[in-house]
Every structure is written in structure tokens, then in C-alpha cells.
Amino acid sequence: MGKYFGTSGIREVVNENLTPELALNVGRALGTYLGDGTVVVGKDTRTSGEMLKRALISGLLSTGIDVIDIGLAPTPLTGFAIKLYNADAGVTITASHNPPEYNGIKVWQANGMAYTPEMENELEKILESGNFKKSPWNEIGTLRKADPKGEYIRKALEMVELKSPYTVVLDTGNGAGSVVSPYLQRELGNRVISLNSHPSGFFVRKLEPNARSLSMLAKTVKAMKADVGIAHDGDADRIGVVDENGNFVEYEVMLSLIAGYMLRKFGKGKIVTTVDAGFALDDYVKPLGGEVIRTRVGDVAVADELAKHGGVFGGEPSGTWIIPQWNLTPDGIFAGALVLEMIDKLGPLGELAEEVPRYVTLRKKIPCPNEKKAKAMEIIAKEALQSFDYERLIDIDGVRIENSDWWILFRPSGTEPIMRITLEAHTEEKARELMEKAEGLVREAISRA
Numbered sequence: 001m002g003k004y005f006g007t008s009g010i011r012e013v014v015n016e017n018l019t020p021e022l023a024l025n026v027g028r029a030l031g032t033y034l035g036d037g038t039v040v041v042g043k044d045t046r047t048s049g050e051m052l053k054r055a056l057i058s059g060l061l062s063t064g065i066d067v068i069d070i071g072l073a074p075t076p077l078t079g080f081a082i083k084l085y086n087a088d089a090g091v092t093i094t095a096s097h098n099p100p101e102y103n104g105i106k107v108w109q110a111n112g113m114a115y116t117p118e119m120e121n122e123l124e125k126i127l128e129s130g131n132f133k134k135s136p137w138n139e140i141g142t143l144r145k146a147d148p149k150g151e152y153i154r155k156a157l158e159m160v161e162l163k164s165p166y167t168v169v170l171d172t173g174n175g176a177g178s179v180v181s182p183y184l185q186r187e188l189g190n191r192v193i194s195l196n197s198h199p200s201g202f203f204v205r206k207l208e209p210n211a212r213s214l215s216m217l218a219k220t221v222k223a224m225k226a227d228v229g230i231a232h233d234g235d236a237d238r239i240g241v242v243d244e245n246g247n248f249v250e251y252e253v254m255l256s257l258i259a260g261y262m263l264r265k266f267g268k269g270k271i272v273t274t275v276d277a278g279f280a281l282d283d284y285v286k287p288l289g290g291e292v293i294r295t296r297v298g299d300v301a302v303a304d305e306l307a308k309h310g311g312v313f314g315g316e317p318s319g320t321w322i323i324p325q326w327n328l329t330p331d332g333i334f335a336g337a338l339v340l341e342m343i344d345k346l347g348p349l350g351e352l353a354e355e356v357p358r359y360v361t362l363r364k365k366i367p368c369p370n371e372k373k374a375k376a377m378e379i380i381a382k383e384a385l386q387s388f389d390y391e392r393l394i395d396i397d398g399v400r401i402e403n404s405d406w407w408i409l410f411r412p413s414g415t416e417p418i419m420r421i422t423l424e425a426h427t428e429e430k431a432r433e434l435m436e437k438a439e440g441l442v443r444e445a446i447s448r449a
Contacts, residue, residue, distance in 0.1 A: 004127065005120040007298045007414025009106030011095050014048040018103055020055040023093075026105050027059020028132035029123045030089065031141075035133075037088030038066040040081045042073030044094040044176040044235045045199040048103045053093045056105065057143060064135035067143045072199060074176035074236035079112040079329025080155075081148040094176070097207040097233035098415075113307065113328040114300040153184050159326060160337040162188050162344045166227040169242075170336075171195040171217040174203050177236030181333045185230075188337060193224055207233045209240025209319055211248035222246035228349055230336040237299070238319040239332035241339055243350040251317045252277070256284040256356045257349075258321060258335070261342040262313035263288040266325060269312035272305040274298070275400045276409050277317045278424040280357045296397035297411065303328040360431040361424045364439055368419040368446050373412040375449035376419060376442070380410045383441055406430060408438050419446065 004010050010026070012018035030039065039060055043049035049072075057067050070081050075092045082090040088110050095102035107115040107123070115123070126132070135141070168190045172178040178199040185192045195217060196204045206213040209231035221229040221242050229242030241249045249257075259271045259281060268289030273281060274297045282292045293309060295301045299322060302314040306324045314322040320330045323338065343349055368376060381399050388408070390401035398411025398420075406425040413420055421438045425431040 002121055002124040004124055005117070008096060009104050009114070011098060011102060011104035011415055013101050014052075014103050018052070020051055023052040023055035023105065024059040025127055025132070026123070027056040028063055029126040030091070030107060031060045031063025031065040032126050032131070032133040033123055034065060034088055036064060038068060038085065040068045040070060040078055040085060040087045040090040042070045042078040042081070042090070042092050044074070044092070045072065045174060045178070045201040046095065046100060046103050046234070047201040049093050049201070052103055052105070056091060056093065061141040061143060062135060063133040063141070064139050065141045067141060069143060069145050070148055071145065072176060072179055074180055074232075074333060075106070076236060076327070076329055076331035076333050077148060077152055077180060079108055079327050079331070080152050081146070082108055082110060083112055083327065084148050084151055085146065092235060094235040096235050096237065099207075100201065100203050108329065111307070111328055113303040116300055116304065149180055149183070152180065153187050156184055156334055156337055157187055160188065160341045162190070162340060164344060165189040165191060166340060166343065167191045167193070167224060168340065169193045169195060169217060169220045169224060169226045169229040170197065171205070171214065171229065171231040172197050172236065173205055173207050173209070173232060173234060174198060174200050175207065175232055175234035175236060177232035177333055181230070181232060181236060181336060184333060184337055185340070188340060190340065193220065193226065195220060203234070209233055209238055214240055214242060214248055218242045218246040218248060228339065228343060230339065232332045236332045237330040239321065239335040239339070240319050241349070243353060244348050245350045247350065249349060249353050251319050252280050252361065253353050253356045253358070254319070255315045255317055256281045257352055258338060258342065259285050259290060259313050259315065260288050261338065261346070262323070263290045266312050270309045272302050272309065272311045272314035274302065274316045275394055275397050276411070276422045278359060278361055279407070280359060283357045284355075294394060298414070299330045301397070359424050359426055360428050361422070362431050362435045364421045364435060365413075365418045366421070366439065366442050366446065368412065368417060370417050372446055372449040373419070376445045377410070377412060379445035379448055380442060383445065384408070384410060387437070387441065406434060408434060410438070410442065
């Protein structure tokens with residue numbers, strides 16, 4: 001993590017750390033890094049989006065880069081447009097599921113994958129040096145506007161097909177998914193009931209699509225006797241799902257179900273997930289011919305592994321899914337279409353969810369100043385390795401120790417001043433016992449750091 005870029009691009013409070021000046025300079029740095037070519041730029045619904053987008057575009061144009069402005073666009077649409085227009089990179093102005101006072105800048109490669117930490121480091125170096133390419137007056141980049149939404153929907157309909165229509169309640173959280181997701185569902189032949197679909201930038205609910213924030217969606221699904229409820233975060237790179245009974249389907253369960261469906265749809269192969277994903281996924285996909293590979297947290301790490309191993313599907317237990325046959329950009333909108341296809345082929349979601357093994361997962365966030373994270377992790381790594389009796393260690397991102405019936409992950413957040421503990425065990429009692437011990441260890445490490 002650099003001075004500007006965290007786990008998921010730049011994400012800061014607007015007009016405090018994220019200013020038009022910074023956006024301008026990120027544009028100049030990206031243009032300098034690329035040298036020449038075309039960049040697609042889109043933004044989510046936040047009130048600060050237009051301001052930051054225009055500053056960033058000015059920076060790009062000043063270096064001779066041509067810009068295609070796709071306006072209000074969910075992250076998946078930016079990724080799609082990069083390939084559609086043969087661009088060299090893309091930028092989404094978004095802070096994903098962060099509160100409305102935040103915004104961010106996330107950069108995408110020509111193949112639709114997010115910039116890797118190494119590439120972001122190069123941008124940081126250029127930003128820090130202030131040594132930007134300056135094009136003469138007659139070589140400044142050109143700006144054009146484009147709308148790839150129709151093309152996105154047309155292409156999605158070539159890959160997803162339903163035999164019957166369904167009633168879908170869609171909660172786009174007043175985010176950028178509002179301008180694509182309901183329309184794709186309607187084109188699939190479904191009856192769509194929209195919640196929070198006016199893209200105002202003022203968010204009616206918390207943006208992370210989890211059980212707590214989707215209580216209204218759950219109630220609406222029941223009241224309307226709908227077949228499924230689908231929700232997105234601010235830039236629609238994530239999906240949250242409510243079954244026909246109005247129950248939120250836990251992220252881990254949904255990840256297992258869709259991974260299993262991808263194996264049925266595209267054939268046996270590798271499923272890529274992150275170090276914070278539980279054992280249910282392995283247990284569910286093995287009989288279907290799936291082999292699980294774990295990598296660092298973050299969509300770029302998942303996409304990277306998919307590209308390397310030619311996997312069938314990649315996903316995080318946060319509702320972030322990557323369907324490589326479609327694109328290497330995480331896509332909650334296309335994911336929504338796949339959920340409907342899965343219901344169409346395999347049956348009601350509530351019944352499918354029963355087939356996924358359930359273990360006890362506990363999560364804890366412990367405040368930890370950013371400057372203490374590295375030292376605290378050193379102490380945790382040393383102490384955890386001594387005080388727990390484990391069989392395997394994965395240290396590609398934080399420290400994950402595991403046995404056949406439990407695992408614990410200690411990991412500093414890339415976006416907030418906190419240390420995260422995630423663990424899973426077969427029984428509630430064991431999970432609580434492990435969490436008590438793990439929490440004590442982390443608090444002690446932070447105080448000593």
C-alpha cells in the first residue's frame with residue numbers, strides 16, 4: 001500500500017484528502033505512465049463524481065491521451081467499455097461501498113483487470129515526482145462521449161438465457177447499477193420491481209449489500225411474492241442476494257452456489273477465492289469437479305490468478321465475483337443475471353442454499369492506527385504461530401492458520417485503520433473460544449507495536 005493507493009485504488013474523503021488537484025495529477029500520472037493511447041472514464045452517482053471526473057480527464061488530455069467519457073457508469077460497464085472500444089486503460093471514479101462523503105479513483109488495464117499494486121506503485125512514483133508529460137498545443141488528447149450500456153446488455157443476453165420469466169426485486173442502493181441492472185433484468189424477460197434506483201448520490205441505505213442493509217429488500221421480496229431479491233453497492237461490482245422466502249443468502253453460501261453453477265455451466269476447473277473464504281466452498285465444489293485456489297484479498301489478486309490459471313470462476317466472500325468468460329472486472333450486474341439463470345436451471349434459491357454446508361464464521365474489527373499495522377502483524381505472526389496448534393499456514397496476505405476443522409485469518413485492513421480477525425469452526429463453542437484467544441492476541445500486539 002502506497003501513500004495514495006490502498007487495496008482498491010484511491011479512496012478518501014472528498015475535498016479533504018481527495019481533491020480536484022489530486023484527481024488532475026492522477027490523470028497526468030496515468031497519461032505519463034501510458035505514454036499514448038485511449039482511456040475510458042466513468043463515474044458512480046456520488047455528488048463529487050463530476051468534479052473529480054473532469055479534473056482527471058483534464059490531466060489525461062494534457063498528456064496527449066484520448067479520452068472516452070462514458071458518464072454515469074457502474075464499474076462493470078467501465079471494464080466492458082475498455083474492451084469494447086479497444087482502449088488502453090480505464091478509470092472509474094468511485095468509492096464503491098464507502099459512505100457518501102468518500103470518493104475514489106480506480107484504474108483498470110486493457111484486459112478489464114484492475115491495476116496491480118506494482119502498476120499503482122509506478123503511478124505513485126510519477127505522482128510524487130511531479131514529472132508529468134506535457135503535450136504541445138497541437139497534440140493535446142481528444143475527448144468524446146460514448147454510451148456502451150446497450151451493447152453491454154446485448155452481449156450479456158448472448159451468454160445468459162432464461163426459459164421462464166421471474167419476479168425480481170432489485171435494490172441498486174441509489175448507485176451506478178441503477179442505470180444498467182434493472183434494464184438487463186427486464187431484457188431477460190423478468191418482471192422487475194426497483195428499490196432505491198434513482199441515481200441521486202444520496203444513499204438511502206448503507207451501501208454494502210449485506211443482511212443488515214437489505215432488510216427493506218427482504219421485506220419487499222416477501223410482500224411481492226418475488227422469486228429473488230438482488231442488491232448492489234455504489235458501483236455495482238458486488239452483489240447481495242435475498243431468496244424467495246425473504247432471507248438474505250450469506251455471502252459464503254452464495255459464493256459456493258454460484259461457483260458450483262459455473263462448474264456446471266462451463267465445465268470442471270479451478271475456482272479462485274481469497275484467504276478469508278471458508279471451507280464450505282471447497283466442500284461444495286469438490287464433488288462438482290472444482291479445485292479451490294486461495295490468493296490475497298482484493299479483486300485484482302483474484303483476477304490475476306484467474307488469468308494465470310485459466311480458472312472457471314473467481315469470487316470473494318464479500319459478494320465480489322469475477323466471471324472470466326465474460327470479463328476480468330468484478331461484475332455484480334452480470335452476476336445478477338447468472339443468479340436468475342441458476343434459479344431457472346436448478347430451482348428456487350432457498351432450496352439450493354440448503355445444500356451448502358454451514359459452519360460458524362466469526363468476524364471482528366479491532367482499531368489499529370495505520371502506522372502500527374506492520375509491527376503489530378510481525379508480533380501476531382510470531383505469537384499466533386506459537387500459541388495455536390495448527391496444520392497449515394498461508395501468509396500471502398496477513399496470516400491464515402488452519403486445521404481440518406477450523407481456520408483463523410489475521411489481516412490488517414487496506415482501507416481503514418483496523419485489524420481484522422476472521423475465523424471459522426464447525427461449532428459455535430469452538431469458534432467463540434478461538435475468537436477470544438485471537439482477539440486477546442491482537443489487542444496485546446497492537447499495544448506493544
